[in-house]
Structure formats: C-alpha cells, structure tokens
Amino acid sequence: MLSRSASLPWCIYPIHTEHDPSPLVCGGEQPCKHANRAGEMVGPGGVLAGFARLVLFICFLAGGARASPATDALRRVSPRAAGNGGLCEQLLLPQGYPCTEHTVQTDDGFLLSLQHIPRGKNGVEDNAGPPVFLQHGLFQGGDTWFINSNEQSLGYILADNGFDVWIGNVRGTHWSKGHSSLSVHDKLFWDWSWQDLAEYDILAMLSYVHTVTQSKILYVGHSQGTIMGLAAFTMPEIVKMIGSAALLCPISYLDHVSSSFVLRAVAMHLDQILVALGIHQLNFHSNTGVQILDYLCDDERLDCNNLLSSITGENCCFNSSRIDYYLEYEPHPSSTKNLRHLFQMIRKGSFAKYDYGWWGNLRRYGQLRPPPFELSSIPESLPMWMGYGGLDELADVTDVERTIKELRPTPELLYIGDYGHIDFIMSVKAKDDVYADLMRFLSAQQGMHSSY
Missing domain, CATH: 3.40.50.1820 (Alpha/Beta hydrolase fold, catalytic domain)
Incomplete structure (x- = not known):
C-alpha cells in the first residue's frame, strides 16, 4: 500500500454538502469541483458509474485512510x-x-x-x-x-x-x-x-x-x-x-434508517464499489474489511470512537468493557450481495x-x-x-x-x-x-x- 503522503495524480473523495451530494473531484493542485453523479448519467449499473466508484476505492487503498480508534480492537483481537x-x-x-x-x-x-x-x-x-x-x-x-x-x-x-x-x-x-x-x-x-x-x-x-x-x-x-x-x-x-x-x-x-455510518456507506455506493473490485465476501476481521471501516470513519462528521454506536445508534445498557471478548466471536462474515440487497431496501423503500x-x-x-x-x-x-x-x-x-x-x-x-x-x-x-x-x-x- 502506498503511504498516505504518496503523490497521486488525481482522486475522487466522497465529500458531500447538504445541497449537493455529488462527490468532489480533485486533481493535483487544481481546485476541487463537483462531479455529476455517475449513476445519474448512465444508471446505477453503468460502466461510467462502476469506473468512478472503482477509482474512488483504489484512491482509498493507495492513499491509506487514517487508522480509526474504532478498528483498534479488530486489529488487536483474533477471532x-x-x-x-x-x-x-x-x-x-x-x-x-x-x-x-x-x-x-x-x-x-x-x-x-x-x-x-x-x-x-x-x-x-x-x-x-x-x-x-x-x-x-x-x-x-x-x-x-x-x-x-x-x-x-x-x-x-x-x-x-x-x-x-x-x-x-x-x-x-x-x-x-x-x-x-x-x-x-x-x-x-x-x-x-x-x-x-x-x-x-x-x-x-x-x-x-x-x-x-x-x-x-x-x-x-x-x-x-x-x-x-x-x-x-x-x-x-x-x-x-x-x-x-x-x-x-x-x-x-x-x-428511515438514521445511522450516519450506514447512510454514508449507502451514499458513496460502497456496495457497488466492492462489486467493481471483485470483493464478494465482507469480513471485518480481514485487512480489507478493517480498511473499509477506517475509510468510512475517515470523516469528521462521524464519531467512530464507539463504532457500534456509530452503526446502530446509542445502546443504553451494552457492557462495553467486554468488547474484546465479543470480538473473539463477532463480527461474522457476510456477502457483498447481501449488503447490496439491504442498501436496495434503503434506497427504494x-x-x-x-x-x-x-x-x-x-x-x-x-x-x-x-x-x-x-x-x-x-x-x-x-x-x-x-x-x-x-x-x-x-x-x-x-x-x-x-x-x-x-x-x-x-x-x-x-x-x-x-x-x-x-x-x-x-x-x-x-x-x-x-x-x-x-x-x-x-x-x-x-x-x-x-x-x-
């Protein structure tokens, strides 16, 4: 993996504003500008959409998202x-x-x-x-x-x-x-x-x-x-x-899902990015799975210090002192297709x-x-x-x-x-x-x- 400071010719970062949810395209020293959403140009399954999302994720892998405190335990605990x-x-x-x-x-x-x-x-x-x-x-x-x-x-x-x-x-x-x-x-x-x-x-x-x-x-x-x-x-x-x-x-x-973590993943079309990259198994105990979580948490609007709460909402009575023990068993793998089906439910109602x-x-x-x-x-x-x-x-x-x-x-x-x-x-x-x-x-x- 390239270091975070490695020079990339250009990259797409999924930074959204309230009125314009399209990603920002940044190129070298050039100012960022809003890109048209690829899905609106050729449909959600189009070649351009897949290419744009693929580039987005490759940029993430190459640039190296900051390691999040939320994934420290996942790195530390063996299932x-x-x-x-x-x-x-x-x-x-x-x-x-x-x-x-x-x-x-x-x-x-x-x-x-x-x-x-x-x-x-x-x-x-x-x-x-x-x-x-x-x-x-x-x-x-x-x-x-x-x-x-x-x-x-x-x-x-x-x-x-x-x-x-x-x-x-x-x-x-x-x-x-x-x-x-x-x-x-x-x-x-x-x-x-x-x-x-x-x-x-x-x-x-x-x-x-x-x-x-x-x-x-x-x-x-x-x-x-x-x-x-x-x-x-x-x-x-x-x-x-x-x-x-x-x-x-x-x-x-x-x-009416209100989890900011989930909504970020849906907005950036994480499911389609994974399909484009040929990632069919979602295993958050793997290096790739941990990097995905780091990438999603690499957003100042998300508080991933408590990853579970970021995903599910606050839990009143969860014993957080046992998190390392829980992580010896969970999370279990699932499929990218399963994630995509759940995202379809969110997008289509x-x-x-x-x-x-x-x-x-x-x-x-x-x-x-x-x-x-x-x-x-x-x-x-x-x-x-x-x-x-x-x-x-x-x-x-x-x-x-x-x-x-x-x-x-x-x-x-x-x-x-x-x-x-x-x-x-x-x-x-x-x-x-x-x-x-x-x-x-x-x-x-x-x-x-x-x-x-």
Whole structure:
C-alpha cells in the first residue's frame, strides 16, 4: 500500500454538502469541483458509474485512510470462532450446558450448522417444552445468544426455563462455511442475499428441527433474523411449521434508517464499489474489511470512537468493557450481495426480492421489477410479538409501525424508549426488561408456565 503522503495524480473523495451530494473531484493542485453523479448519467449499473466508484476505492487503498480508534480492537483481537471446534465446544459445554452439533444441507448445497440445547444447566431430563429456534442478525452467528453471562444471555435463559433450544447459523458465518461443491474462496459461494437466507437457509433449518421434534416451532429472530423471518413467513411451506414468532428489532422496511455510518456507506455506493473490485465476501476481521471501516470513519462528521454506536445508534445498557471478548466471536462474515440487497431496501423503500435490473429481473422473475414480499400474506392466525427501541437507528420506530400496519396478525408489542439495536440481545438488563415478557409470550402459546 502506498503511504498516505504518496503523490497521486488525481482522486475522487466522497465529500458531500447538504445541497449537493455529488462527490468532489480533485486533481493535483487544481481546485476541487463537483462531479455529476455517475449513476445519474448512465444508471446505477453503468460502466461510467462502476469506473468512478472503482477509482474512488483504489484512491482509498493507495492513499491509506487514517487508522480509526474504532478498528483498534479488530486489529488487536483474533477471532476465536474461526478456530477449531464448534459452537457447542467453544461456548456451551464449558459453561456446563448440554449441547449437540447438527448439520443440514440447503437445496442449493450449503452446509449449515445447528446447535441443540435440550435442557438447562442443572436439568436432569430434557425439557418437555416446545422447540424455540433462535436466528441471529447481520454479521452475527449463533454465538450472539450466549456471549453474555448465563444470567444475561437469552439462549441460556430459555434453556434454564424449560424450552428446547435450537440455534441457527446462516451460510457464510464461521459456523456454517461448508458447501457440497464450493469453497469459501469461490465467488459463487458468496452469491447470495437475505432473500436466499429466507428461501433456503430458514427452510432447511426449520424443516430439520420440525422433523426431529415433530412440533411447531417458536421462532425468535433479531435484526436480519427478522427480515429473514418475515420474508419466510409469507411462504406457506415455511409458516406451516411456525407456532409463533417473536421479533427483536423487527425490520421489513429501512426507509428511515438514521445511522450516519450506514447512510454514508449507502451514499458513496460502497456496495457497488466492492462489486467493481471483485470483493464478494465482507469480513471485518480481514485487512480489507478493517480498511473499509477506517475509510468510512475517515470523516469528521462521524464519531467512530464507539463504532457500534456509530452503526446502530446509542445502546443504553451494552457492557462495553467486554468488547474484546465479543470480538473473539463477532463480527461474522457476510456477502457483498447481501449488503447490496439491504442498501436496495434503503434506497427504494421496499421489502422485495433482490433487484437484478430490468433484464435480470425479467430472466429471474418474469417481470421488470423484483416481486415484493407481501406482509399481508402472513396468516392472521400466527401469534406474533415484537420488541423495539426508541434509540434504534436501524429498526426505526416509523418503519416498525409501517410493518405492524401491513401485517394481518396483531402483534403484542414491547417498546422501550431508551433501548438501542444491540440492547435487545446484549443489554445487561435485558433479562428483566425484555426476556421476561418474551418468555411469557412464548409460554402462553403452548400452555407452558415460565418459572422466571
């Protein structure tokens, strides 16, 4: 990499003003001037747009963005989850919880890891309660339900309160990096978005749990786990296996995302830059991933001293002293295509399948625009519960309310004004603030009595 002081003939810096969001083009000693946005000249997928964004990112790599304090820990901590042993061996068994590993194959060949916790730490017999399936969010894995203490982590709490706990891990995470014919180094291994996670991964994992337990499943999802869930529940073959659904920070629309970090990435077309550079895997434990974060944080308008808050908004009750431990497991990799699909949701205000452009959509869907996932097709009889927070800059209250209005079921709601996006799974107070009501809901669906 060139040093930051290296002389470059010219470069494009994504510096925006309030009235003119186009990038500034600077050349040597010449004054900067605003460039026309390439996407407006030839469309978002045009050659000129791709070239401009490619040059922008190459300039970043050559110039070397300042190392941000936000990424110091990522540089310092080696991911434990990428080492030997599965989730059971690394997290649950050492805590005294029974845990078994299971592998399922999706219809498109991905090998996914599931974990089963049949009883609590002090249980003698397997829990007779219904199966609860926990689905993690973006850049997370099944470990997210267990990396706080036994008294603070939802996975442990459910097992200790009589639930038969199953943990999902989508393709590309550290726990699910297998495929029947591809390796993680193949471009096609990363050719998927959350649409595929809903249509293939959720189907395969829930089908396995349903076959083993012969019981309807209580679905619990967080963040992207709710996007996947809501999309999957529109499919009759999946929703018939669901007994109830509890959604933490529910997302189907992203129109009102207010995270300055995310909006900067969307405005600079980070997704298209990565595609142009042939970067298909997003791994923020890699050198390239850390450089991307540094680049996004290299803006005086962003306060990346607390990277998590920069991305998700403030979290009232997150234990920041444990950040190094959390980083031993997270963030997990995801795909550039998945990021692009999420950015499409922000740009278009839609809850729809992946947009391949007019011709691509015609080939895949038989229509010019990607078909929407119709929330109104989720059966009215499906019991639902939603927990959301006033400080969440990803699952914005306005977008959550839109989701609620479009659903036929009337969800039970838990709103916590001072909770952010991560608080719902990692708050040190979540057991009392969130999980007590969540377990009351889950227990009521099957006539159980929660001991909590």
